[in-house]
Amino acid sequence: MKAGVIGAGAWGTALAQLLASDRQNVVLWALEPDVVEAINASHQNPLYLANIPLSPSVRATGSMGDLAACEMLLVVSPAQHLRAVVSQAPAGVPLVLCSKGIEAGSSLLMSEVAAQAQPDSPIAVLSGPTFAHEVAKGLPTAVTLACEDRDLGQRLAARIARPSFRPYLSDDVIGAEIGGAVKNVLAIACGVAEGAGLGLNARAALISRGFAEMTRFGLARGARAETLGGLSGLGDLVLTCSSTNSRNFSLGKGLGEGASAAELLSNRRTVAEGAHTAPVLRDAARAAGVEMPVVEAVCALLSEAAPLSDVIDALLARPLRPE
Numbered sequence: 001m002k003a004g005v006i007g008a009g010a011w012g013t014a015l016a017q018l019l020a021s022d023r024q025n026v027v028l029w030a031l032e033p034d035v036v037e038a039i040n041a042s043h044q045n046p047l048y049l050a051n052i053p054l055s056p057s058v059r060a061t062g063s064m065g066d067l068a069a070c071e072m073l074l075v076v077s078p079a080q081h082l083r084a085v086v087s088q089a090p091a092g093v094p095l096v097l098c099s100k101g102i103e104a105g106s107s108l109l110m111s112e113v114a115a116q117a118q119p120d121s122p123i124a125v126l127s128g129p130t131f132a133h134e135v136a137k138g139l140p141t142a143v144t145l146a147c148e149d150r151d152l153g154q155r156l157a158a159r160i161a162r163p164s165f166r167p168y169l170s171d172d173v174i175g176a177e178i179g180g181a182v183k184n185v186l187a188i189a190c191g192v193a194e195g196a197g198l199g200l201n202a203r204a205a206l207i208s209r210g211f212a213e214m215t216r217f218g219l220a221r222g223a224r225a226e227t228l229g230g231l232s233g234l235g236d237l238v239l240t241c242s243s244t245n246s247r248n249f250s251l252g253k254g255l256g257e258g259a260s261a262a263e264l265l266s267n268r269r270t271v272a273e274g275a276h277t278a279p280v281l282r283d284a285a286r287a288a289g290v291e292m293p294v295v296e297a298v299c300a301l302l303s304e305a306a307p308l309s310d311v312i313d314a315l316l317a318r319p320l321r322p323e
């Protein structure tokens, strides 16, 4: 399967490098002409994945037409731009969605957005604990690869797997997507706990109770519990809630240290998906009658609706309940 990657941010570039590690040619579509130029001229992407030498088998392009011969397309744009980029992609080619989020306005998951934008393209989802720099360096990583068509899922997994990159197959596309979208919001909460000096007990409580929220929401949307407890759910939650290598965790840390959300979110080049997903997730959860108090708290901080001390007090003052 000749591979193409749509989106040359940190993750798209790392995935292109992964796919090129067997010396097969990979076409990488980038939005910015500077990125196309840097990758083709010097085999680097200093804007989004600095200090990683890229394989000469990765060829960048600014033209979607150059993806026409690809038999598999990894889609790695920010979630809010996925509809626009997928609509420009060649039709009928299997799409492996690697973006994590929920579309604002429609409240749709990425597979639902892609199905609207390219109705004839088969869809899979790749998600899990994957810091781009680590994958680009060839460090051991495992992910969920979800596809309703098991045969296609197996073919995609065989094409993507490498000695240090293990996809685990699933047919629970919705479950894989919900884990990746919700964990970004919970990582902001854990970053807040770090920035505000609330301690490691608080972080563990947020991970654990956040996972309960992810599970309640996921089950209400038809996800399976074992998917939410797997790499794309709990696995990614633990990773993203544990390190300032996460943009979402770092955003939360800034909030916890007292910076304003507007200040932290203005003029960002890189994406902190949780900030976009949080209000959409909160509204979807409310509409479904699913309680997500940690997500509600993150929304209050992002919209600057309440000071940090009030948000923490409100979370702790919730009525006692069974676990």
Ligand SMILES: NC(=O)c1ccc[n+]([C@@H]2O[C@H](COP(=O)([O-])OP(=O)(O)OC[C@H]3O[C@@H](n4cnc5c(N)ncnc54)[C@H](O)[C@@H]3O)[C@@H](O)[C@H]2O)c1
Residues within 6 Å of the ligand: 007, 008, 009, 010, 011, 012, 013, 030, 031, 032, 048, 076, 077, 078, 079, 081, 084, 085, 098, 099, 100, 101, 130, 131, 132, 133, 269, 270, 271, 273
């Ligand atoms: N970075 C990671 O480690 C990582 C790992 C797994 C999944 N992801 C997910 O991958 C997706 C992409 O994240 P990233 O880290 O590669 O991005 P990034 O933050 O490194 O870069 C931002 C990206 O946004 C693109 N962009 C900006 N404006 C755009 C527009 N109008 N239309 C289309 N694209 C536009 C840029 O070209 C660039 O590719 C996100 O959903 C993220 O959650 C990231």
Ligand SMILES: O=P(O)(O)OC[C@H](O)CO
Residues within 6 Å of the ligand: 100, 128, 129, 130, 131, 132, 184, 187, 236, 239, 240, 245, 246, 247, 248, 249, 271, 272, 273
């Ligand atoms: O940097 P973040 O917070 O977008 O997290 C990156 C990946 O999603 C981790 O799996």
